[in-house]
Amino acid sequence: xxxxxxxxxxxxxxxxxxxxxxxxxxxxxxxxxxxxxxxxxxxxxxxxxxxxxxxxxxxxxxxxxxxxxxxxxxxxxxxxxxxxxxxxxxxxxxxxxxxxxxxxxxxxxxxxxxxxxxxxxxxxxxxxxxxxxxxxxxxxxxxxxxxxxxxxxxxxxxxxxxxxxxxxxxxxxxxxxxxxxxxxxxxxxxxxxxxxxxxxxxxxxxxxxxxxxxxxxxxxxxxxxxxxxxxxxxxxxxxxxxxxxxxxxxxxxxxxxxxxxxxxxxxxxxxxxxxxxxxxxxxxxxxxxxxxxxxxxxxxxxxxxxxxxxxxxxxxxxxxxxxxxxxxxxxxxxxxxxxxxxxxxxxxxxxxxxxxxxxxxxxxxxxxxxxxxxxxxxxxxxxxxxxxxxxxxxxxxxxxxxxxxxxxxxxxxxxxxxxxxxxxxxxxxxxxxxxxxxxxxxxxxxxxxxxxxxxxxxxxxxxxxxxxxxxxxxxxxxxxxxxxxxxxxxxxxxxxxxxxxxxxxxxxxxxxxxxxxxxxxxxxxxxxxxxxxxxxxxxxxxxxxxxxxxxxxxxxxxxxxxxxxxxxxxxxxxxxxxxxxxxxxxxxxxxxxxxxxxxxxxxxxxxxxxxxxxxxxxxxxxxxxxxxxxxxxxxxxxxxxxxxxxxxxxxxxxx
Numbered sequence: 001x002x003x004x005x006x007x008x009x010x011x012x013x014x015x016x017x018x019x020x021x022x023x024x025x026x027x028x029x030x031x032x033x034x035x036x037x038x039x040x041x042x043x044x045x046x047x048x049x050x051x052x053x054x055x056x057x058x059x060x061x062x063x064x065x066x067x068x069x070x071x072x073x074x075x076x077x078x079x080x081x082x083x084x085x086x087x088x089x090x091x092x093x094x095x096x097x098x099x100x101x102x103x104x105x106x107x108x109x110x111x112x113x114x115x116x117x118x119x120x121x122x123x124x125x126x127x128x129x130x131x132x133x134x135x136x137x138x139x140x141x142x143x144x145x146x147x148x149x150x151x152x153x154x155x156x157x158x159x160x161x162x163x164x165x166x167x168x169x170x171x172x173x174x175x176x177x178x179x180x181x182x183x184x185x186x187x188x189x190x191x192x193x194x195x196x197x198x199x200x201x202x203x204x205x206x207x208x209x210x211x212x213x214x215x216x217x218x219x220x221x222x223x224x225x226x227x228x229x230x231x232x233x234x235x236x237x238x239x240x241x242x243x244x245x246x247x248x249x250x251x252x253x254x255x256x257x258x259x260x261x262x263x264x265x266x267x268x269x270x271x272x273x274x275x276x277x278x279x280x281x282x283x284x285x286x287x288x289x290x291x292x293x294x295x296x297x298x299x300x301x302x303x304x305x306x307x308x309x310x311x312x313x314x315x316x317x318x319x320x321x322x323x324x325x326x327x328x329x330x331x332x333x334x335x336x337x338x339x340x341x342x343x344x345x346x347x348x349x350x351x352x353x354x355x356x357x358x359x360x361x362x363x364x365x366x367x368x369x370x371x372x373x374x375x376x377x378x379x380x381x382x383x384x385x386x387x388x389x390x391x392x393x394x395x396x397x398x399x400x401x402x403x404x405x406x407x408x409x410x411x412x413x414x415x416x417x418x419x420x421x422x423x424x425x426x427x428x429x430x431x432x433x434x435x436x437x438x439x440x441x442x443x444x445x446x447x448x449x450x451x452x453x454x455x456x457x458x459x460x461x462x463x464x465x466x467x468x469x470x471x472x473x474x475x476x477x478x479x480x481x482x483x484x485x486x487x488x489x490x491x492x493x494x495x496x497x498x499x500x501x502x503x504x505x506x507x508x509x510x511x512x513x514x515x516x517x518x519x520x521x522x523x524x525x526x527x528x529x530x531x532x533x534x535x536x537x538x539x540x541x542x543x544x545x546x547x548x549x550x551x552x553x554x555x556x557x558x559x560x561x562x563x564x565x566x567x568x569x570x571x572x573x574x575x576x577x578x579x580x581x582x583x584x585x586x587x588x589x590x591x592x593x594x595x596x597x598x599x600x601x602x603x604x605x606x607x608x609x610x611x612x613x614x615x616x617x618x619x620x621x622x623x624x625x626x627x628x629x630x631x632x633x634x635x636x637x638x639x640x641x642x643x644x645x646x647x648x649x650x651x652x653x654x655x
């Protein structure tokens with residue numbers, strides 16, 4: 001880019017070359033590491049650039065344009081004079097670091113550093129692009145920390161242009177590096193790589209030799225005999241995928257129990273039970289067009305909304321899975337298949353000085369499907385090939401299960417209607433899809449490291465369901481705004497209150513109020529525990545103590561007006577009478593004979609003096625002498641007790 005005669009560009013170019021000379025002294029080896037920072041120049045980067053400007057430019061746009069021109073002049077000179085393998089190419093890395101520092105201040109366009117990187121990628125070979133990506137990987141966090149909105153479109157364009165140059169088969173590892181760089185650079189909720197409309201890659205057409213097989217090929221005898229298509233090679237042309245799908249249903253429908261041949265010899269069965277009929281193994285010749293026709297449905301799943309296509313797909317996938325199971329059974333007696341190694345495929349020439357990534361990519365070669373008829377037998381014998389096909393089937397079955405009424409109910413309130421379909425999976429097709437998914441999952445867990453392989457696939461599909469749900473909701477923001485300081489402090493206090501030890505209630509629930517024990521009471525009166533020590537609380541009362549309460553109950557009973565009141569008073573009176581009789585039975589048992597119905601309890605309350613004296617003398621005599629036989633005392637007491645118990649109901653009845 002010519003800038004002769006422009007004083008501001010010349011001054012900025014000289015300042016940039018001065019910074020490059022300083023950086024060459026700091027990094028004489030010309031390597032990518034370490035990265036240049038503002039401290040590497042003692043913080044004088046901005047001073048040098050503004051001093052070179054000298055107030056010539058009138059505004060920021062003119063300054064940005066002049067600095068961009070100066071950077072491009074130096075960049076093109078270095079790019080034309082040095083190769084990426086040379087040590088002097090380190091000046092390119094130093095220039096990019098300086099431009100990154102200037103864009104952060106900012107003294108230039110924020111996207112200038114990625115404009116230069118984009119042109120650098122276009123000027124290099126694939127091996128050179130790998131070195132450029134070494135620089136990008138080491139500076140990723142620094143390059144995307146500031147002004148990312150002005151840089152994201154340039155990053156996306158540069159990476160996509162590089163991916164178009166790369167071969168997905170030969171440069172698989174490098175493609176993965178490019179994708180990982182984009183994933184790590186862009187935020188998690190960025191919508192740049194989201195297919196919001198739910199469009200399918202229908203341009204991805206699988207071309208194969210369509211061989212029209214007769215229906216009798218699969219429904220043949222048990223001995224595996226099959227018809228051979230004698231059509232000339234010129235007649236074997238490519239046909240539409242729809243015709244092969246239609247033939248899948250026809251062939252699958254006639255693949256039932258084979259008819260025995262007339263020339264088949266009779267066999268003798270020693271087992272009394274009939275053998276369970278087994279489905280015959282699908283023939284490879286007839287399976288070939290049906291198998292590759294499934295790729296059309298895999299690339300455009302909405303075709304399954306047609307009943308005829310769905311039925312053809314079911315038969316095709318069933319035949320494919322049955323063939324895979326048969327191949328797996330044939331390979332089991334031979335032992336586990338060994339993974340391809342360098343010993344089986346030795347290199348013709350040993351590479352010296354090759355990059356580790358290049359050596360690794362040779363062992364992880366990822367070719368496209370080879371649809372040649374001659375290779376079909378070898379492909380289905382490969383475990384990795386069978387797993388890839390079944391994973392495709394697993395993805396499509398999960399898509400069908402997302403169309404059930406229960407699954408669609410979870411998405412009925414979503415905003416992105418482009419990824420929602422009106423088709424609802426019928427109950428019969430739901431059962432088939434569920435059973436097929438279980439069979440595929442069981443098959444993928446077999447073989448070498450099958451458990452680990454299926455766990456990886458299942459994890460990826462589970463996370464993909466979450467992304468599909470996020471896309472159906474219109475891709476809301478994943479990054480939530482920070483919590484306000486007031487809300488955080490309030491939540492912290494609430495958590496502290498919740499986790500604090502509970503205080504004991506002064507009066508627990510269900511307990512008695514014992515506060516009266518602490519009362520001091522009036523002067524001269526007992527208080528606290530002294531009240532509980534009164535003899536009236538633990539000594540037996542006298543018979544005379546019940547005389548006044550019983551008389552009060554009798555008076556209240558006469559004055560009562562309602563039945564409820566009379567009933568409660570009668571119960572209280574009967575209780576007092578019962579306690580009076582129990583107490584009187586100890587020393588006034590001889591007076592129980594004088595209790596008559598209707599006379600009340602007067603004989604017990606006011607006994608004659610002689611009776612009192614006899615009772616006292618009798619009690620003393622029993623205590624002093626103690627000579628009366630025990631049997632006689634028991635009989636006398638028993639008689640008296642019987643008399644008392646017979647008289648108690650009469651007294652209660654009378655009251």
